[in-house]
Amino acid sequence: MKLIIKDLKKSFEKKEVLNGINFEFEKGKIYGLLGRNGAGKTTLFNCINEDIPIDAGDFYIEDENGSKPAPEYIGYVLSTPNVPEFLTGREFLKFFIEINEHKIKDKKDIDLYFDLMKINESDRDKLMKDYSHGMKNKMQMLVNIIASPDVLLLDEPLTSFDVVVAEEMKQMLKSIKDNHIIIFSTHIMELALDLCDEIVILNKGILEQIDKNYLDSDSFKNKIIETLKEE
Numbered sequence: 001m002k003l004i005i006k007d008l009k010k011s012f013e014k015k016e017v018l019n020g021i022n023f024e025f026e027k028g029k030i031y032g033l034l035g036r037n038g039a040g041k042t043t044l045f046n047c048i049n050e051d052i053p054i055d056a057g058d059f060y061i062e063d064e065n066g067s068k069p070a071p072e073y074i075g076y077v078l079s080t081p082n083v084p085e086f087l088t089g090r091e092f093l094k095f096f097i098e099i100n101e102h103k104i105k106d107k108k109d110i111d112l113y114f115d116l117m118k119i120n121e122s123d124r125d126k127l128m129k130d131y132s133h134g135m136k137n138k139m140q141m142l143v144n145i146i147a148s149p150d151v152l153l154l155d156e157p158l159t160s161f162d163v164v165v166a167e168e169m170k171q172m173l174k175s176i177k178d179n180h181i182i183i184f185s186t187h188i189m190e191l192a193l194d195l196c197d198e199i200v201i202l203n204k205g206i207l208e209q210i211d212k213n214y215l216d217s218d219s220f221k222n223k224i225i226e227t228l229k230e231e
């Protein structure tokens, strides 16, 4: 399975943000998406998730059965969590599982899902408006893991997690990567290098993959920084 992006363009008024993105993301890999502030990482995710219209180009998923439109097979974890705050964590999970019942393979007891995310028993029946930023982020991550979409877009998802949870999330993402395409945007280069199989840089509106042969060399970080400085 691949997520194929062809000549994708997006501008906001006169500002050209995505200037012809061409890329093939493959199943079984975690891609680290790096770019300067305002480079267009979130815009790229919003386009692929069809939250905003694109100006030109195409994107789709291709597998052994042919090609299919991408958005239905995408899970998107936003950097600012977006959960219904008027529900408790338990109500949210119950509702999510009910409306996605046909999609969810291997359904588990709700408390097992909370356990997976290390959400305390005392917090499970609280309104999510009283959850911390990190707890809301965990809930958003959790529903995406339960739905197990083919493509998982993660917009700086680990930054609000404490170090223990961040490490657990890293291990969890590694454990599910074989069956997914995971694209992970971050400003933390060490995290990208530690977690990701490929590093992709969004610069001047296009995507560029950094040669894997550099991955273990000392000069790799410098190469990324030099590429990002070129703007």
Ligand SMILES: Nc1ncnc2c1ncn2[C@@H]1O[C@H](COP(=O)(O)OP(=O)(O)OP(=O)(O)O)[C@@H](O)[C@H]1O
Residues within 6 Å of the ligand: 012, 015, 017, 035, 036, 037, 038, 039, 040, 041, 042, 043, 044
């Ligand atoms: N809805 C919008 N209307 C107008 N301009 C927008 C809109 N959304 C994004 N932009 C502009 O597009 C550019 C790319 O923004 P985007 O949020 O995609 O960057 P980013 O790489 O995710 O940045 P950061 O790393 O700082 O989060 C910025 O110049 C931003 O101001």
